[in-house]
Amino acid sequence: MTALAEDERRELAQSVRSACERLAPEERVRDVAYGDGEARDARSGFDTGLWDVLCNQVGVAAIALPEHLGGAGYGASALGVVAHELGRALAPVPFISSTVLATGLLIDLSERDADSEKRLSELVEGRRTAAAALTGDGGMWRRNAVTLSAGRSGEHWRLDGTVRHVLGAAAADDLVVVATADNGQPAVFLLDPTVDGVAVEAERALDGTRPMATVALNAASAVRLSGDGPVDDVVSRNVDMTLAVLSAEQVGACERVLELATAHARTREQFGRPIGSFQAVKHKCADMLVDLEWARSASQAALEAFETDDATIASEAEWRASMAKAVCSESLRNAVHANVQIRGGIGFTWEDSAHLYFRRARTDEVLLGAPAQHWDRLSTLTKLL
Amino acid sequence: MTALAEDERRELAQSVRSACERLAPEERVRDVAYGDGEARDARSGFDTGLWDVLCNQVGVAAIALPEHLGGAGYGASALGVVAHELGRALAPVPFISSTVLATGLLIDLSERDADSEKRLSELVEGRRTAAAALTGDGGMWRRNAVTLSAGRSGEHWRLDGTVRHVLGAAAADDLVVVATADNGQPAVFLLDPTVDGVAVEAERALDGTRPMATVALNAASAVRLSGDGPVDDVVSRNVDMTLAVLSAEQVGACERVLELATAHARTREQFGRPIGSFQAVKHKCADMLVDLEWARSASQAALEAFETDDATIASEAEWRASMAKAVCSESLRNAVHANVQIRGGIGFTWEDSAHLYFRRARTDEVLLGAPAQHWDRLSTLTKLL
């Protein structure tokens, strides 16, 4: 994997930011995520126009694709740069769910045949999206949290069971799912959501920019992607990578929330002076800044571990991912709370953007495992205690 | 037990406060607790002059003694009133260790004979003091934390083992100790510290106003106070009562620390204005006030449970005691931290009183069980989870 040079990072960040500012200002995000007009495609919950530009003009979906598959071959830090910007804008696009998690699993597990190459190129071009269903509730990855089961049926496999809170599933053209195979081991399957026995129902979500669905399978025919060996490692590694990239979205959101809070504190006057001149508000903003830098370091440390040549650092990828998830979740949570408080009554209204970030913060906090679970994992992996 | 009327409470509090202000101003407390002059009696660590006045003019040691033993027969709230004032002044007297805990055990367990009546009257008059050694380290009461063992030897018992951090032991004329008897059950013994096989060594303590000692026993002869039955209930009840009274000392200290912090904040000027006009300082003081009121309620609720006629409330005495210990420890800890911070460099010096309360806070926090242990006990007792 190639790391981005500093000027390439800046350029990539600028491209993503420009696209988001142009195509996904707050009004548009609201329409897509919470509106009832045409912008909100109930099936997808995504801004397909923005996603098209991001894929085809900026190339965000190809950026980390290996070069032999036609991608740019950049590593985790490039994904982090994109995620940071998407997080700032709360961009309603399937970057985490499709590009990072589901595509990552497909790359690692697919045979190199024409079908899968075509699929990958369509994913990269944004012409199709994928979603991954790992555990029963979209939470912490653990093999015993898998609720789907798979039975062999001739050439094919039949899947049964229900998974909830599957990010991006309502819009997905491909479902990558983990199910317990007949040998009692988890295995990975590729599922076409349009076949018989698959019901995908969009959920009413807290964060409209993180559309989720419930996927119910009833003897649904699927293709097994993994061989007979254990898949824990490949799933775990893709989840950890997703956590690292997700943490960069959290940092982006955190940064933006701090900007929103300080902008308000600079201009809103009460008692004849800007509220940011009161220490209660000023120090709250300062604490947000400290929290942001904690988060920035944690996220950067996790991303670094996925593209380093240093074996020691690489070996720390798992716990660095957990640390990033725990720290960034807590920082963003603190930030959105402080932002609502600083914005006062205004911050409590639907019209204000504060709740959009609040909803995002509380959703990201629990996706793929809550801080409590990641603290415990960190402690176990580092043999700290 | 009789509850004090409101005016009696006020009068009692005033008497104790006057005595402390007159006889134990900060300078005197420092001399007794940390000085190397004559005021510091290395053996006792107590202010014997103050204790004499408190016992004989105010009657603090007799206040909760049952009337049939010549006491005033008041209940826990009267002890709480005294403790509150002693806590404010950090009075170096053996109230908690001797009057509440050790004497409490003696009253509950002694035969009514001339010897024990004489002992009690001398304890009440402040002519002798007692100390109680329950667990090996002065921490949470649990029968499996008992480190002393007792073996029968004819009429008498012989005790072996070491207990550390025994509050008030260096000055004590009587030691009330829990040891595991030959039947494997804990039992309570009365021990004369001057007999062969007893070594009492004063410890170098964090809080000079809470003098502690290590008691090492080597076949030391002792009298068994409890019969063959289990003593857990009587020990546990006396410990809980002690916790409730201790929490009142913590509330008193907390109240005084808030006064010290606000007095400083009102007068100390920086940047051309009193620092208490800055929100950072003002809000810290406000938080101390809130913490103080949490503590006051917790302590009052615990004391109430030890003198109520209401069976439901009485049945809550155990968890109320644990709640008081946990809440008051945390409030006082927060308060002394805030006080040092508000007093700044001055608060960091030996000359300032801030560290005296700091040392008291951190000591009281762990005596007879740390907050963590009491939170868990509360949770278990209330079957909350």
Next chain:
Amino acid sequence: MNDRDVEDVQSLRAQFRAFLDSAPKPPGLRNYGPTPTADDVAPGRAWHRYLADNGYTCLHWPREFGGAAASVAYQAAFAEECARAGVPRQLNITGPDLVGPVLIKFGSPEQKDRFLGGIRIGDDVWTQLFSEPGAGSDLASLRTRAEHTATGWRIDGQKVWSSAAASADYGLLLARTGPDKHRGLSMFVVPMDTPGVTVRPLTQMDGESKFNEVFFDSAELSDDALIGEVGQGWTLAMVTLGRERLTLGSQAVAMFQLHERMVDAARDHGLLDPVLSRSMTRLWSRMWLLRYTWQRAIDSGDLTSSAFSVLKLMTSETDQHLGDMATEVLGTDACVDPADDELVHHMLVGRAQTILGGTSEIQRNILGERVLGLPKEPR
């Protein structure tokens, strides 16, 4: 409080409980807290009427105006029993708790005659017209103008956070009649159907709508709309403060119910680890102590005691903290629409606890300055 009082309140509680248990609940009634949504107004109004018919509204009013002249302890006990029964204690806080005391103390005989009865029985819904977009924490800086005309007063400006305004018959308006920050304010009664008064519902971050913006575009009031004297508005507004403390303790009842649900949820989700258990234990203690502190303050009868002063801060921060735990007890099930889960809903609306009714920052200023005597900031 002596033993005799304890006995009284105990028997009162039993009486309240029996009454509330047997009372017919209008369809759709829920405990919506101090403020109804538009949907809550109809059942809330019917319920208020039933309470009034049985002498349970406006408990703190003097008897001559239909109140019960009830003690603080009596009011507190009734509020707590309502919370326990899951019903509101009145339609809306504005009429009985804000307008009533002001009119009783400062209203003209005609105003008392005209308005008090309708408030007591719930015929008239009132809304509060105090806050403005530019005057939140700094209420005295409000800018809505009331200009004296030949026939009365002409009102121009904008109000916000007016509860139930869309359903309201009258509003209690604080408006500027002069330049002095405090003495330039006066108070008025506004019939909400006055031409030039427009109400626009405000949606909160949780998607519910309990409050409104109210616009005044040369709305003409008659001369008798003024309450008290010109320039007395700030004094009158202050009469309404502090009353909420009397019912803060009843919030603990709802918190205990929520806490129990949360512990169950955590267990159901396999998330009740020792760390979460400790948090839930501490929160339970806070709630217990909140109620105890409130009772201690009520018993002392001293509305200016420290215990009373800290109650608002204790209550709002504890309740908010409880709401914040939703993700910890629900895991990914916290990712649902707040309309679909009480815990998720509480997680959002809990943020208002430390803002509405005086931010926590303002509360800390008040504690620091009024209770602890710390100096004010230079202006």
Next chain:
Amino acid sequence: MNDRDVEDVQSLRAQFRAFLDSAPKPPGLRNYGPTPTADDVAPGRAWHRYLADNGYTCLHWPREFGGAAASVAYQAAFAEECARAGVPRQLNITGPDLVGPVLIKFGSPEQKDRFLGGIRIGDDVWTQLFSEPGAGSDLASLRTRAEHTATGWRIDGQKVWSSAAASADYGLLLARTGPDKHRGLSMFVVPMDTPGVTVRPLTQMDGESKFNEVFFDSAELSDDALIGEVGQGWTLAMVTLGRERLTLGSQAVAMFQLHERMVDAARDHGLLDPVLSRSMTRLWSRMWLLRYTWQRAIDSGDLTSSAFSVLKLMTSETDQHLGDMATEVLGTDACVDPADDELVHHMLVGRAQTILGGTSEIQRNILGERVLGLPKEPR
């Protein structure tokens, strides 16, 4: 930092480590942090001399004055390796880090000749004479006066928090020469044996004595005691600020060592329950991230970056929090004299972290105003 740099620093680290491992340690030497006690001065001085002889003191000074003109990364790596080896990186922070840069930039050629060599090799111990009892956080309000006389300057006033003053040969004095808050300050060199200068050791809350009060009673300085121009004192004092950031990361090394001891203690005491385990895990992460953030800031080379600005607050609050855990890991064994237990000692001295060198409140003001651009308070 590119790959080439990383390699350099890695090999440097190995070199530092080898040097420090094989260096002869004077008896009684311990890592006392930036400031020695009176007992630390003799071994600290001998150690400083050994470092100087090997070119390891005053790393940031230009080569012409005997420094190493070292990069920020070089200095940081050396400081960290010293912490790892349990030795101080120099006798005392004042001479090399405060006085040196001021003299190099503003001193007269004579002053440079006379003082820099002694600082570098540790012959001369310097103390800082900035803070006053009435001027802590508000340094610019200091009142010690320097009056121009026929022969030089006469000093009257009192200083506090002067480290190692009792052992010091010289002091760097900030004193008032005019009424303007900032431009009325000037900076001087004070030979500590000047008649009229009295040093009184100050005992800290932990019972140790690292600092002093210094009294000036008509102490006469010669004309060449002035550094730079009259009225330039504040500007010169600001030169010294920010330097500590460069070594904050090395504090993390000591924290990791302490953390390990604390976990062991908790286990030994049977107190390592899941709640404490979680706390210790979080603290470890903070320490790890502190070091990572510091490295990130060093790598960026931008001393004004946000990451650098927040480091002081991150470090002091994390270190203090670690110290606070003493009771949780030791139980009743925390009730001992701080001189007898490192963890208990850290519990006390940790309180200074958020006070000395700029209180956390001042740090938050700086972050709010200088980094986030929030308005200052009205004065």
